[in-house]
Amino acid sequence: MDTNSLMAVNEALNQEIHGQKERADKVDFKMVTFSLGGKDYGVDIMNVKEIAKADKFTYVPNAASFVRGVYNLRGDIIPIIDLRSFFHLQVDHREGAILENMLILRIEDQVYGTIVDQIDKVVGIDSDSIQPPHPIFGDINIKYISGVVEKAGQLYIILDVVRIFTHHEDAKRSALSEVSPASYASPKVEEARPAPKEGELSDSALEFIKESLYALRHFSASALNNDWLLRHFVDWTSTRSADRVQLQDQNDADEYLRDFYSPHTGRFWDEDYADRVKSVLPDIKSSAIQVWNPGCGKGYETFSFACIIKSRYPDKQLKIWANDSDIMAISSAPNLIFDLDDVPEYCREYMVKGSNGYSFNQVIRDSVLFEYHDVLHSNPFPDLDMVLSRDLLSFMSNKEQDKMVNDFSEKLKEGGIVFLGKNEQLPDSAWRRVANDPVSAYMRG
Numbered sequence: 294m295d296t297n298s299l300m301a302v303n304e305a306l307n308q309e310i311h312g313q314k315e316r317a318d319k320v321d322f323k324m325v326t327f328s329l330g331g332k333d334y335g336v337d338i339m340n341v342k343e344i345a346k347a348d349k350f351t352y353v354p355n356a357a358s359f360v361r362g363v364y365n366l367r368g369d370i371i372p373i374i375d376l377r378s379f380f381h382l383q384v385d386h387r388e389g390a391i392l393e394n395m396l397i398l399r400i401e402d403q404v405y406g407t408i409v410d411q412i413d414k415v416v417g418i419d420s421d422s423i424q425p426p427h428p429i430f431g432d433i434n435i436k437y438i439s440g441v442v443e444k445a446g447q448l449y450i451i452l453d454v455v456r457i458f459t460h461h462e463d464a465k466r467s468a469l470s471e472v473s474p475a476s477y478a479s480p481k482v483e484e485a486r487p488a489p490k491e492g493e494l495s496d497s498a499l500e501f502i503k504e505s506l507y508a509l510r511h512f513s514a515s516a517l518n519n520d521w522l523l524r525h526f527v528d529w530t531s532t533r534s535a536d537r538v539q540l541q542d543q544n545d546a547d548e549y550l551r552d553f554y555s556p557h558t559g560r561f562w563d564e565d566y567a568d569r570v571k572s573v574l575p576d577i578k579s580s581a582i583q584v585w586n587p588g589c590g591k592g593y594e595t596f597s598f599a600c601i602i603k604s605r606y607p608d609k610q611l612k613i614w615a616n617d618s619d620i621m622a623i624s625s626a627p628n629l630i631f632d633l634d635d636v637p638e639y640c641r642e643y644m645v646k647g648s649n650g651y652s653f654n655q656v657i658r659d660s661v662l663f664e665y666h667d668v669l670h671s672n673p674f675p676d677l678d679m680v681l682s683r684d685l686l687s688f689m690s691n692k693e694q695d696k697m698v699n700d701f702s703e704k705l706k707e708g709g710i711v712f713l714g715k716n717e718q719l720p721d722s723a724w725r726r727v728a729n730d731p732v733s734a735y736m737r738g
Contacts, residue, residue: 320417320539323501325396325508326449327409330382334409335416335442335449338504342399343511344412344543346392347373364406366397367618368667373406379457380437400458407454414542415505416444423451499526501539502549509546511688518553518687521716525552555683555715556731559590561637562597566731570598573728574605574679575708575736581610583677585704587668587697588685589615592626592661598681599657600640614674616666626663628652669693677704684714705737 324335325344350362350373359378363370373395377384393408423440439453503522506512514522529549530538540546556566582602589595595615602611617623630650633641644651652658666672669689680701686694701711702723713719713733718726728734 319419319421320497320501322420322423323415323417323504324449324451326413326416327394327396328411328413329376329380329409333413333447333449335451336396336398336454337451338415338508340398340400340454341508342397342404343507344509345395345397345406347395347406348392361408366404366406368670369404371397371404371406373408375408377408377410398454398458400455403458405458414545415508415540416449417501417539418442418444426450498530498538499523502526502529505540506546506549509540509543510550512546512550512553513687513690513694515687515691515694516720517694517717520718521553525549528552553684553687553714553716555733557594557597558684560593561635561640562594562601564637564639567597567601567637567639569728569732570712570734571601571605573710573712573732573734574602575710577606577609577678579609579678581612582606582679583675584611584613584679584681585672585674585677586613586615586681587617587672588682589617589623589626589663590619591622592629592663594681594683595626595661595663596629596640596653596657597637599653599661600643602679603643603657603660604639611660613661615661615663616668616672617663618665618667620665623663623665627658627661669696672700672704674704676706678706678709680705680709680711682711682713684717687714687717702737707738709737711735711737 323338325338325341326333326335328334345366347364350364352362353360353372356362359375361373361375364373375384376382394410394412395406395408396412398405398407422444423442426435426438426441437453437457438450439456440451442449442451499522503514506514540549557563562570584598584602586595586598592615595613599611599613615623615626630647630652631644633644633646633651636644636651640653643654643657645654668685682697682701686697689697698719698721705711710727711719711724711734713735715731715733717733719735724735724737726734727736
């Protein structure tokens with residue numbers, strides 16, 4: 294081969310390598326992947342509301358065989374569809390109550406729960422690499438497949454969940470009422486979203502992370518936490534290679550969120566944090582103090598707060614409404630028993646010794662009312678002096694966040710205080726920040 298020919302081959306090879314790199318760098322479609330019957334599937338992340346596990350569904354008489362029943366998702370009654378039965382795939386028989394893996398999908402204005410074998414991860418791809426489906430995928434009705442794509446050596450079948458859960462224009466009936474015989478006409482693949490322009494890749498990557506956090510852990514990006522998201526994104530991208538920036542699964546999401554949570558989450562607050570909270574508490578003239586603690590969990594933080602308040606206002610009556618939708622946690626909270634060495638010093642004066650260990654005395658126990666309650670429902674509390682809601686709002690949808698903040702504003706007295714998570718903030722001018730890092734607190738008015 295002469296020199297000119299060799300140069301031409303090298304040039305062609307360089308162009309091909311460059312083209313492959315450009316295609317590899319382009320990510321304009323994200324999907325949540327899962328398995329059904331031993332095959333890998335994906336759905337557009339924009340249709341995924343959240344991921345959940347459940348084992349108790351309410352039976353619906355005369356429903357189709359693939360309808361497992363209905364489920365109460367934080368007050369919303371949603372239908373549960375077993376995609377394995379829907380597509381006539383084998384479902385292994387299992388004894389006893391088994392938690393099912395569910396993708397909670399939002400299709401237009403409706404929410405559906407879908408049972409799958411295993412939820413895998415979030416995958417970002419170049420939409421140009423999506424190929425039309427082929428009749429070889431005969432075990433699933435091809436009209437419910439929007440395309441197939443290969444990523445990192447795995448072949449994913451992309452389901453058209455909009456078509457599955459909405460009315461067919463030609464038949465004017467829902468796919469939930471009848472599963473039609475297999476059709477081998479290739480459906481139209483949706484038009485690809487525009488690829489990010491050069492210089493916009495960081496914005497695109499951040500948006501992908503926000504979407505992934507919501508899909509994997511129901512963490513909602515909003516003005517409430519945007520400052521932290523921007524700061525942490527810089528740290529995250531500066532310490533990882535390009536192929537490890539995006540979140541692939543729930544473990545990645547947990548790692549990304551590890552720095553978000555407030556100190557001592559789910560356990561007693563230490564002395565320094567307790568002192569900081571105590572220093573923020575205002576003078577209160579009334580003889581009674583009313584507190585709301587939504588999302589109280591097992592009660593450790595509630596008891597910490599109760600002891601701090603009693604120490605700050607020893608002569609005042611205290612009432613804390615502590616709510617959570619975790620029935621196991623809320624049921625055990627009033628009867629917790631401790632080893633005294635595990636209890637911080639500021640709590641010990643409120644402890645009494647029993648036959649099995651130490652518990653809180655009657656004064657503290659009577660001041661806290663633990664109740665099973667979904668805080669997104671009506672919250673009929675009297676005028677409040679304080680709200681303790683650390684890291685709760687960020688794991689609600691933006692609409693739910695707005696509802697809760699409005700609740701805080703309506704129920705708090707003038708001069709009342711709300712304690713948020715370390716990395717949460719209230720940008721509304723109606724709130725005045727009175728503490729920042731590690732305690733985030735705002736005063737109404």
